Amino acid sequence: MNETAQHSDSIKPLLELSGISKNFPGVRALSQVSLELYPGQVTALVGENGAGKSTIVKILTGIYQPDDGRIDINQKQTRLSSPQVASQVGITAIHQETVMFDNLSVAENIFIGHAPKNMWGLIQTKKMHQDAKQLLERIGANLDPSIELKNLGIASKHLVGIARALSVNTQVVIMDEPTAALSYKEIEELYVLIERLKAEGKAILFISHKFDEIYRIADRYTVFRDGEMIGKGLLNELKEAELVKMMVGRDVTGIFPQRTGTLGETVLEVKHYSHPTEFDEISFSLRRGEILGFYGLVGAGRSELMQCLFGISESSNGALTLDNRTLHIKNPTQAIDNGIVYVPEDRGGQGVVTGLPIFENITLPSLNKLSNRGFLSLAKEFSIARSYSEKLELRAASLDQHVELLSGGNQQKVVIAKWLATQPKVIILDEPTKGIDIGSKAAVHAFMRELADDGLAVIIVSSEIPEVIGMSDRIIVMREGLMVAEYSKATVSPELIVRDAAGIAEHVA
Numbered sequence: 346m347n348e349t350a351q352h353s354d355s356i357k358p359l360l361e362l363s364g365i366s367k368n369f370p371g372v373r374a375l376s377q378v379s380l381e382l383y384p385g386q387v388t389a390l391v392g393e394n395g396a397g398k399s400t401i402v403k404i405l406t407g408i409y410q411p412d413d414g415r416i417d418i419n420q421k422q423t424r425l426s427s428p429q430v431a432s433q434v435g436i437t438a439i440h441q442e443t444v445m446f447d448n449l450s451v452a453e454n455i456f457i458g459h460a461p462k463n464m465w466g467l468i469q470t471k472k473m474h475q476d477a478k479q480l481l482e483r484i485g486a487n488l489d490p491s492i493e494l495k496n497l498g499i500a501s502k503h504l505v506g507i508a509r510a511l512s513v514n515t516q517v518v519i520m521d522e523p524t525a526a527l528s529y530k531e532i533e534e535l536y537v538l539i540e541r542l543k544a545e546g547k548a549i550l551f552i553s554h555k556f557d558e559i560y561r562i563a564d565r566y567t568v569f570r571d572g573e574m575i576g577k578g579l580l581n582e583l584k585e586a587e588l589v590k591m592m593v594g595r596d597v598t599g600i601f602p603q604r605t606g607t608l609g610e611t612v613l614e615v616k617h618y619s620h621p622t623e624f625d626e627i628s629f630s631l632r633r634g635e636i637l638g639f640y641g642l643v644g645a646g647r648s649e650l651m652q653c654l655f656g657i658s659e660s661s662n663g664a665l666t667l668d669n670r671t672l673h674i675k676n677p678t679q680a681i682d683n684g685i686v687y688v689p690e691d692r693g694g695q696g697v698v699t700g701l702p703i704f705e706n707i708t709l710p711s712l713n714k715l716s717n718r719g720f721l722s723l724a725k726e727f728s729i730a731r732s733y734s735e736k737l738e739l740r741a742a743s744l745d746q747h748v749e750l751l752s753g754g755n756q757q758k759v760v761i762a763k764w765l766a767t768q769p770k771v772i773i774l775d776e777p778t779k780g781i782d783i784g785s786k787a788a789v790h791a792f793m794r795e796l797a798d799d800g801l802a803v804i805i806v807s808s809e810i811p812e813v814i815g816m817s818d819r820i821i822v823m824r825e826g827l828m829v830a831e832y833s834k835a836t837v838s839p840e841l842i843v844r845d846a847a848g849i850a851e852h853v854a
Contacts, residue, residue, distance in 0.1 A: 357420060358381035360416070362381075363379045364415065365379070365413070367409060369750070375411070376572045378397065378573060380577075384546045388550055388563065389565065390551070390552045392568060393570065405425065405519060405550075407427045432513055435514055438519040439519065439520045450492060477490035477508065486507075515547060517547070518542060524555070536562060556585055602793075604798065606797065608634050608635050612802045613685075613770075613771050615664075617662060618654075620653060623649035625827060634802070636793065636805060637805070638814075638816065639822075640842055642846050645824050646827075655687035683770075688775060689775050690779060702748070703734070704745070707729065707734070711729065738788040757777065773804045774804065774805045777789060778812060790816060
């Protein structure tokens, strides 16, 4: 922890927000909140979905204008009237899901909008690539600046986003769930980068739902709840349980919901499933009412396997049997028609249609069941959307609200609701609580257990060890495209999973 955090009286905030309020139609997003960011320190902004974290980030980056309050940078009142102005005064954001351009090179993505130019206004391609290489080396990313972004994986794209954020003259760095798509090694490298930024005197706002990260990296905390600032201070003076209670306004235990139903017959069998580049010889079965967990590090092939089961990509070998019928699923439509649905990790790119309201997103795959001779029943649409929204404790002004106005966690709930409305036989949940706050996680976990107890077969892919152990009846561990271990709930332990996933030592399951 930074020693300067112990001497708060001797330093002044680099950036200070006071009395900030923001209203949207039917929603008071922020009410008289304050936030201070100090040079050379990390301030963790903590709160549930809907607490106002995303709104404050958009105010800091010039996307939204506050209805009330003031912003001071270096004790001087400042108006962040646009993203360009925010960038000019040295505020940059590393988002959980940064917008990137797949058909441009890594270097072009890093310097888009501010590429080095010669006296005639032409882009200096060679210098841009050299500068990009230096930035990538600075954050420990061994990437070729000339390669097109579409050829990179999610984690590498995230590192390009970090390099882009650091390519401008930055005073304040906002990190919004920066480790969401990174491996353990890349997370450790990010921690090193954060320490370097602190040493350079940068003020860092760190937003994460992972308490181990917060206590590992942050000097200070600020807690938002329901659009209000609840508390702030030095993190080493606050216990984790107290921080959780400030977030949610109640005690939250780490106990996962227990099974109340019984396992039924086998509903899904996968035998010798292989893909030319992603995974090989995957075989497992799944019973009605069972939750089967998949764990592995980034690059293990878990998501790629799930996408293949859903028909996004095709297997090169193997057989899939559902209710004793052998299927050859070549596209998602066939998977849905046969009762297999997939909640993707990338909810923004693959999960929701941002231009549609909540109720239309939820009912989109079920329109054939809601129409009569080609005419949709709006009443049925709202009824189904309302039912699943309430079960998942979706937070929104109304079901007419457009999905892009929701927090990331609530968008994830919309995706889950959408697929559950199709009444599937098998539901695949890929990182179902990624970016969801601790209170909403409990609601999603309870609903998952309820679905399994009602007879639905559930596959969960998770990078969070407590979640995959706490929710699963069985756990399969993957490494480098292979199944390396399988455990029952009674025999599993965090240590075994980590060792198998990382290949630290061979273990016979």
